[in-house]
Amino acid sequence: MEDSKSFGIKQEGYHNPSSIMKTEEFSFRRSKVKQALMIFRNLFSKLFSEYKTDHYDNVKAKFKALSDAAMLMQRKHQWVNCQKRVGHVPGIEVGDRFQYRNELNVVGLHRQFVNGIDYVGKGKNSLATSIVVTNRYDNARNHGGSLVYSGQGWNPNVKGGSMPRDQKLAGGNLALKNSMDAKSPVRVILKVDGKSGGGIEKKTNDKFSYIYDGLYLVEKMTQERGTHGKLVFKFLLNKLGELPSTCVLHKDEVIKNVNKFGQLDIFTLRKRLKTKGCATKNDVIIMNDISNGQEKFPIRVVASTDGIKMPPSFDYIVNNIYVDSFEKRMLCGCDCVNGCVDWEKCVCIVKNGGTIPYDSKKRLASGLESCVIYECGSSCKCSSSCYNRLSQHGLQFQLEIFNSESKGWGVRTRSFIPAGSFVCEYIGEVHHHREAGSRQKVDSYVVNMVVEKGFIDATRCGNIGRFINHSCSPNLQVMEVMYDDNDKNLPHKIFFALQDIPAGRELSFDYNICKPRVIGTGSNICQCGSSKCVGRIYI
């Protein structure tokens, strides 16, 4: 068996999204991935020796042993990260190298055994999760992190196949197009020359490995006529912006240089960045992904060189934690097996007043009157790609946390957000007012449910939503969305764009309609800077 220790050895120049702040959760997931790989490699080794003595030639024995080892593990439920997902995969870092393609299946990086494009969902609502870039198709990659990927379908590079035919906009090709429209990131795995580890493999080499190259966005899709005269799809993908690791300050570096007032010595910092060959800018990236791979996009944290400190620690979670004993009854779901097309028969659409709350571009439909939305959910018979499910599918835009001048940490968007788009959820620990006892209910990270039955506290655990500041002229509105519980007092608190939001703009919502009308112990002077500012916030 070839060297099996390559997992975890980084290719030079790779930056790991989770290396800045490793949580126990991440280490746990990584140990699970390593354990699964170890089982796979031992099993493969055993089967390979058996098959060789069974008169298979070496190539056949190896191929059969690899696929049998993967299938055996699947049957025994020994694969990890089994749920298909968009974005990074827990426990796997950019630059991780895998010896065999079947290892990608076992660790959940790419579930397809043969196909280059893997995806979730069906038809027009599918999204690509990952692609494997090989030279079986005419793929091309340049050093600037962009890639031209040929669609799937009839392939002129595979000899002895069927008659040439046009590629279809279906399956993986359609999923890549949908990912382009939804700006949804795709994992890219490169098949590389096993010896050098650089570039897409050359045909003459027979030793290959697979490197996880990180997240890419599909920027463009074209249809070209191939040399065989038939139509092929070409997808242009660009790597999602991540600075080289040398330009990202390590948490320890920040802590080491912070004085007793919590301020970083700017002189030392600038000198440090200069010696690392990074341009001295006013902003420094201090974490590349505060979500540790849990969100579809990495969420970086940017601090100003004028006053660097780390955000206070909290656990990043992507689902609410119901702390108190709420009576949870599942929503009575719809029976629309062929999609929610008959609006009168779909009970979810009926609950929305007989209309779909979202338009064909996945934005809030105009003229929506209620601020409560019923999405289809786990008890519905429609597929997860139903157009009446939006907020449950995670982030659609790249957001980042930054150190605002007067309001502490805030959130801004790295890309343009059209009006009506789903932005993110406010996630935290859900408490019942009845069981909260003497607990302080008026504080910085608390948002109330509509009829005051409960509240979400994101102080200890939360997501990016906990960093969104207040403005008296907000660009986000909060809607209450239900899809997994029929208790109207426990909706998901979801932020949608109130207007078109340009890239770089801070996100804000109006605290004064979401908080109890009580002034907290801290300062309540509003610093939103709007001409319509009412002067104070309820915190």
Ligand SMILES: C[S@@+](CC[C@H](N)C(=O)[O-])C[C@H]1O[C@@H](n2cnc3c(N)ncnc32)[C@H](O)[C@@H]1O
């Ligand atoms: C949910 S947190 C928002 C994130 C927070 N800025 C941080 O650093 O973690 C709410 C707190 O942010 C601050 N804040 C939010 N909006 C503000 C505003 N418009 N003016 C002043 N402070 C604000 C207040 O301290 C408030 O208690």
